[in-house]
Amino acid sequence: MERFERGEKNREIAAPLRVSERSAERWRRAWRERGETGIPSRGSPGLPRLNPTQIARLDRELERGPLVHGWADQRWTLARVKM
Template sequence: MRYAQGGGLTDAERAARERIRLQAVERFEGEVKNREIAAALRVSERSVERWRRAWRERGETGILSKGSPGRPRLNPTQIARLERQLERGPLVHGWADQRWTLARVKMLIGRLFHVSYTVEGT
């Protein structure tokens, strides 16, 4: 099961995944091997390894859902303003070439709106 960053899940789907993790915890306490847990719950061994590590480090709270990521940081008006600024190009904003990179867009958002985003993959 792979999901986009933030899950893209409804509350019911998130709760169902949490129930699976709690079933894994019951097996951790019974010292069942990761491979057996993964097969029984129909998840990857890698997921079970991550859950077990989180459970060891933080207990049951370590494997609980963190909930939805919350509301977007930019409102529709700000997004429209950002789009207009992006259309003007990087040169206008002080960069030496015409390439928009994720890092540059992040910096521009910070300058315009004083909001910080995490850029994945950098």
């Protein structure tokens, strides 16, 4: 909201957030119409919810590193974790 108040353009807001300018435009319109309550975060849709056991297992596997899981380097990416 501070960025809207400062008059930043939609593209300046969208780029670092990696969202479309259209999304920033919708947020700005909602902010103008309803203020701060117009743009609450709804979280990320479609993400699976892990239970504590699954989270602990994921932590252990990530700690083991990508090489152990057959990747050629030590970089974790979302695509690799997702597999």
